[in-house]
Amino acid sequence: MLKPGGRMVTIAFDLTRPAASLGYIAASAVHGRGRVRFFSGNPxxxxxDDLARQVTEGKLRPAVDTVFPLEETAAAHRALEAGGVRGKYVVRVD
Structure with a gap:
């Protein structure tokens, strides 16, 4: 749990570049113990397959904010840049 005003640092550990990854982790130590989280960026x-199964079974649904038709792609970009997005913006291609 972070204290108010605290920052969490997320670092990906790249197995092809372990020295660089360890360097990033060491540098993040200034942010406090226990605030470094690892994740795999290469699923x-x-x-x-598991993700697709969960979607097919209705167990997992994406959080969609707005669906834009292809013709309004520029409007989708403007809205995204304006901020306040609470889900994914989808551009529908028919």
Whole structure:
């Protein structure tokens, strides 16, 4: 749990560049113990298969804020840049 005003630092550990990854982790130590979180930025086929299964079964649904038709792609970009997005912006291609 972060204290008010605290910052969390997320770092991806790149197995192809362990020295660089460890350097980033060491540098993040200034942000406080326990605030570094690891995640894999390279999901494999089994994870994508599980994700697709959950979507198909209705167990997982994306948080969609707004659906724009293809012709309004520029408006979608402007809205995204304006901020305040509470879900994904989708551009529908028919």
């Amino acid at each position: 494999g086929r089994p994870l994508f």
